[in-house]
Amino acid sequence: xxxxxxxxxxxxxxxxxxxxxxxxxxxxxxxxxxxxxxxxxxxxxxxxxxxxxxxxxxxxxxxxxxxxxxxxxxxxxxxxxxxxxxxxxxxxxxxxxxxxxxxxxxxxxxxxxxxxxxxxxxxxxxxxx
Amino acid sequence: xxxxxxxxxxxxxxxxxxxxxxxxxxxxxxxxxxxxxxxxxxxxxxxxxxxxxxxxxxxxxxxxxxxxxxxxxxxxxxxxxxxxxxxxxxxxxxxxxxxxxxxxxxxxxxxxxxxxxxxxxxxxxxxxxxxxxxxxxxxxxxxxxxxxxxxxxxxxxxxxxxxxxxxxxxxxxxxxxxxxxxxxxxxxxxxxxxxxxxxxxxxxxxxxxxxxxxxxxxxxxxxxxxxxxxxxxxxxxxxxxxxxxxxxxxxxxxxxxxxxxxxxxxxxxxxxxxxxxxxxxxxxxxxxxx
Numbered sequence: 001x002x003x004x005x006x007x008x009x010x011x012x013x014x015x016x017x018x019x020x021x022x023x024x025x026x027x028x029x030x031x032x033x034x035x036x037x038x039x040x041x042x043x044x045x046x047x048x049x050x051x052x053x054x055x056x057x058x059x060x061x062x063x064x065x066x067x068x069x070x071x072x073x074x075x076x077x078x079x080x081x082x083x084x085x086x087x088x089x090x091x092x093x094x095x096x097x098x099x100x101x102x103x104x105x106x107x108x109x110x111x112x113x114x115x116x117x118x119x120x121x122x123x124x125x126x127x128x129x
Numbered sequence: 130x131x132x133x134x135x136x137x138x139x140x141x142x143x144x145x146x147x148x149x150x151x152x153x154x155x156x157x158x159x160x161x162x163x164x165x166x167x168x169x170x171x172x173x174x175x176x177x178x179x180x181x182x183x184x185x186x187x188x189x190x191x192x193x194x195x196x197x198x199x200x201x202x203x204x205x206x207x208x209x210x211x212x213x214x215x216x217x218x219x220x221x222x223x224x225x226x227x228x229x230x231x232x233x234x235x236x237x238x239x240x241x242x243x244x245x246x247x248x249x250x251x252x253x254x255x256x257x258x259x260x261x262x263x264x265x266x267x268x269x270x271x272x273x274x275x276x277x278x279x280x281x282x283x284x285x286x287x288x289x290x291x292x293x294x295x296x297x298x299x300x301x302x303x304x305x306x307x308x309x310x311x312x313x314x315x316x317x318x319x320x321x322x323x324x325x326x327x328x329x330x331x332x333x334x335x336x337x338x339x340x341x342x343x344x345x346x347x348x349x350x351x352x353x354x355x356x357x358x359x360x361x362x363x364x365x366x367x368x369x370x371x372x373x374x375x376x377x378x379x380x381x382x383x384x385x386x387x388x389x390x391x392x393x394x395x396x397x398x399x400x401x402x403x404x405x406x407x408x409x410x411x412x413x414x415x416x417x418x419x
Contacts, residue, residue, distance in 0.1 A: 010177065012279040012361050014170040030341045043181065044341035045350050068351065070181055073336055079177055081354070082279070 003037040006075030007053055009062060011083045016062065017053065024076050025052040026069050027123070035071045042071045048101075048119040050126050051078060061086040063127055065097065065120065086127055094124045133404065136397040140390060147386035153218065154379035161311070161372035167277065168308065168365040175362045182355050183326040184338075185348050195345070197290075197352040200323035201299055206243040208266075208298035209234060210289065210321075212305040212363060213253030214371040215272040220378035222306060222314060222371055227256035229316040230304045234261055245298055249285060249364075266297070277368055282361030289360075290353055293322055305363040306370035312377050314370035321359050324352060 007021035024035045027049025035042075046069060051062040067080040084093070101117035186198055211230045213223045230253070234244050246261060248254040249269040258265075269285055271277075289301060301322035306314040319325075340347055 008173070008177075010174040012171055012174045012282075012358060013167070015173050028341055040339060041336045042339040042341060043185075043347060045347055067354075068181070068347065070177070070338075072338075077177055079174055079181075 004056070005035075005037040007055075008075070008077040009051070009053075009080065009083060010077065011067075011080050016083050016085060017060065019053065019055050019060075021053050021055050021076070023054045024078075025050075026076075026078065027051060027064065027119075028069065035069075035076045039071050039076075041073060042069075044069055046078070046080065048116060049123045051080075051083070061127060063089060063094075063123055066116075089127065091128070094128070098124060133397065133400055136393060136400065140393045140397060143386050143389050143393065147383055147390065150379045150382040150386060154376055154383060157219075157372045157376040157379060161369065161376055164365070164369040164372050165308070168362075168369045171362055171365050175358055178351075178355065178358050179326060179329045182324070182351060183329040185344065185351070186324065186326045188344060195349050195352055197293070197322055197356070198324050198348065201296075203299045204242070206245065206298040206300070207237050208245045208247060208289070208292070208301040208322075210247045210249065210285075210301060210303045210360075211253040211257065212303060212367050213248070213250035213256070214367070215251050215270075217252055218378065219371055219375035220381075222374035223250075223252040223256060225314075225316045226304050226306055227253050229318060231257060231261065233302070233304070233318060234264070247289070250367075266292075277361075277364055279357070279361055282364055283357040286353065286357035286360050289322070290356060298322075303360065303363050305367045306374075308366050308369040308373060311373040314374055317363075319359065319363070321356050324355055 004020040004022055007017065007019055007024055008015065009017040022036065026033055026035060026044070027047055028044040029047050030044065032049070033044075046064055046067050048063075048065045051064050053060045053062070062080075063084045063086070064078065064080040065082040067078065067083075069076065069078045098117070098121055101113075101120045105113040105117045107113075186194075209230055211226065213226050217223065230246070234246065234257075237244050244261075244264050245266045246257065246264045247267045247269070248257070248265065250271060254265070254268055267288070269288070271281065274281055292298060293301070300320065302318055302320050304316065304318055307317045308314055
């Protein structure tokens with residue numbers, strides 16, 4: 001069994017998870033990476049994607065839309081703008097998120113907004129698929 | 130001696146007032162619990178966020194940093210964001226926040242600065258309308274919001290940020306009440322633009338982090354969120370404070386009504402007895418006259 005580390009997932013409205021995890025797969029803005037215990041300290045922003053947490057009791061999946069992750073010596077914390085546990089996600093909710101992203105893309109017409117929408121679509125395909 | 134019927138009516142009306150204030154107190158107590166839970170649930174995020182921001186901000190030196198952090202070099206125009214409740218009947222809650230904002234606004238005006246006011250919550254707007262109404266630039270109505278969400282805060286933040294980008298103001302401050310306990314809420318003034326993390330504990334600063342993308346990139350991405358986060362926690366604090374203030378105000382009102390009922394009842398009984406005595410005297414003297 002791999003070494004465990006403290007993992008926290010918080011959104012502005014609540015704390016979604018605070019568990020001992022052996023590894024966490026984080027959708028970083030510059031690419032996905034997996035944080036394990038004793039990972040070098042890093043702070044990265046997130047892109048919309050699927051966050052996977054491997055704990056002793058199994059793997060949990062969360063959809064995050066943005067925010068940042070801090071991998072430190074004390075553990076890993078992810079501060080997500082919006083985060084949903086896979087179990088809480090409904091097709092309707094996903095659809096709404098994607099619709100919102102598309103609206104924003106149409107409104108602002110920037111690369112960032114377009115990337116956001118594309119990432120979100122990919123993430124929702126991954127989590128439902 | 131007041132007329133019996135009048136007294137009776139007054140007792141009945143005070144009794145129904147007491148019923149209403151009692152009900153309001155209980156509703157406020159229930160809402161307070163929920164608001165406190167929400168405020169507590171939001172705390173871990175705000176704490177971690179501010180700690181990371183303080184760390185990042187500590188690394189920025191001189192005037193080269195982003196405008197949201199170091200300011201745009203001027204402090205001529207001030208934006209005061211006054212956050213109050215949508216409803217009254219909560220003691221000095223709205224008044225205290227409005228007073229703090231008014232004092233700050235008058236001080237800035239006396240220094241020759243330009244003041245702009247953005248109100249969140251109807252009551253603060255009403256309180257400031259008379260003497261500072263000409264400085265209003267906008268209003269956020271939260272009366273339709275049942276449960277405060279992060280989306281509400283980020284909407285307000287976006288409004289403020291877009292005004293900052295167009296150069297409408299140089300410095301922004303928020304006014305709200307910090308929840309201390311049910312009986313004490315402290316009106317608070319907090320600067321959000323340029324961001325001030327000087328009083329935040331950055332935690333363990335000895336750790337050297339790698340930043341992805343660059344440190345500046347992260348800072349630019351996070352600063353607008355910091356504004357939203359601060360507004361969100363202020364709104365949550367305000368929500369809890371409002372319910373706390375309402376609860377204690379209604380508790381006082383209920384007690385006052387009780388005292389008033391007791392007093393009126395004593396008066397009612399006295400006048401009833403006086404009437405009876407009078408009638409007896411009339412009967413007795415009538416009988417004697419026969």
